Amino acid sequence: MAAATVSAGEVAVAGRGASLAADFEIGSVSKGITGLLYADALSRGELSPDITLGEPLPLAGCPAAGVTLASLSRHSSGLPRLPRQAGTLRRTLALLLHGTNPYGETLAELMDQARAARLPAGQSVPRPRYSNFGFELLGHAVAAGAGLSFQDLLRERLADPLGLGSVYAPATAAGVRPTAVTGRSRSGRVMQPWTGEAVAPAGGIRASVGDMARLVQAMLDGSAPGLGALDPVANFAGPAARIGAGWMTLDVKGRAVTWHNGGTGGFRSWVGLDRKAGTGVVLLTATAAPVDRHGFRLLAGTATRGHL
Template identity: 65%
Template sequence: MDAEPKIYGDERLATRLGELLGPRHPVAAAALVSDQDVAVAGLRADLDADFEIGSITKGVTGLLYADALARGEIGQDTTLGELLPLGDVPAARLTLRSLSTHSSGLPRLPKSAHPLRRTIALWRHGTNPYGEDLGQLLDQARGVQVGKPRPRYSNFGFELLGHALAAAASTTYADLVHERIAKPLDLDFSVPATNAQLRPGALTGRSRRGKPREPWTGEALGPAGGIRASINAMARFTAAVLDGSAPGTAALDPVAPFGAGGRIGAAWLTIRVKGRSVTWHNGGTGGFRTWLGFDREAGTGAVILSATSLPVDRQGFALLSGSGQ
């Protein structure tokens, strides 16, 4: 890589991003949003470059959950079995509310998905550990063991939640995102089920050592980590959440304890950072790391997208707080 990266957008923000991330994140982008201003910047990635946003997708699914409640499509006690063809299995009795707060008792991934074997393949060969279609996801749900309800982060739970919300609206998850989030807010969000559905020029993510990683695509994965977006789109999304024009922003309101001193809404985590309340979610795939956070009292938000699988959480908090200046 050249010593001086090509900068797109706001030069001051690009400089801050470079200082925060350093040379190990060669391809990255950021946004800073307030009610007075929106700044976006890219390093070796133009402002419409297509990133995997990873589990920030869960935050989008959380908005769709809160929006479905507001529309009356679901209720507080609606179960998976009322919306998905699961039969009489333990997972069918789980409420969407418990899924939205990671308190359903579902594991992070089901044993039938062979998570260890797939993780090793990701480490060794960069392969996508997901890829199931909806039918395969439902088969996994029919056989999964449900544990004691307690706070436990579950990709599997959010996969099922998103597809249940789509069923309640008589559509697919990808179309639900398009019709209720992307289209009204003019966002280039996409939810590719296969590599063939990737947009032209989609960025290739890389490992910590710079090795290319397969895209994380899959119909089942969509609601938990399947959205791709540009930094322009993420900036507009952040602004819409802050000003309340995005649907389902009640998802950000914490309703239950989660983690050490934290609280959770529908996917969104809220913690105290240096005396300030920050609501946030991060994301990670085989070749990308992302972070989105809000200081709702101050009316500010920050986003970092990186096409390298090194964490950006610390840098995201610093960017939001202004300590990266």
């Protein structure tokens, strides 16, 4: 496991069981990074919030083609959490019994899934519905708008400018670096890396704790791309929780906490910022035990006491 705090513009990092340079699966915290890349693309004029998926992606003629990028960024597109696909039960059993990767689709396979997707009928504005599928499509749409693959977009627009050398999204297990930590289930089973070209924007990014802390620092000091992603623009689960582009904002004892968590077969992650206090926290673990409660608690302590 590894943890980092950011306070007064300084970063403190600690780890146990792995080098501080080791990279972890950050799971759905990837959506927060995709949100930054989306907001950055808007600021560059490459896309607009009202552009539909059928414009940057080859989806003309299917229901998903009419979904706007803005709705994807807020989980209000109506797309399901995961696409319908053959072998879902088989994949789930293989994950539970053998720790195998349930993802791995190529971009072409994702396009096929999108063409077959159906949207809910009778809802002019679909209710918020957390969607990995939607964020996969959002990330690849943003990349297509820039004329890049998502992996290249991640590197050129975020990792290289901020000096985050450990931030990458392997398309296959062969692309996982030697610095990678091995994840385990809560029972201790070794889990395969969750890799895939399609899943990268929604849950396929890996990073070290130090680089995630530097990203948090950049979000707090204003040097990160796409900071508009952090600003809440719509209710998510009632008025208490609001959403920007991927990033959630929750009132916690009078403090506005901007955050996202993540989970894969063998990892859990949590990233949170108290933007008013100028503090942030990163937690990364190579086990499937939840860490959200610890993240909120550590952030509250960092905001009042500074570094641990």
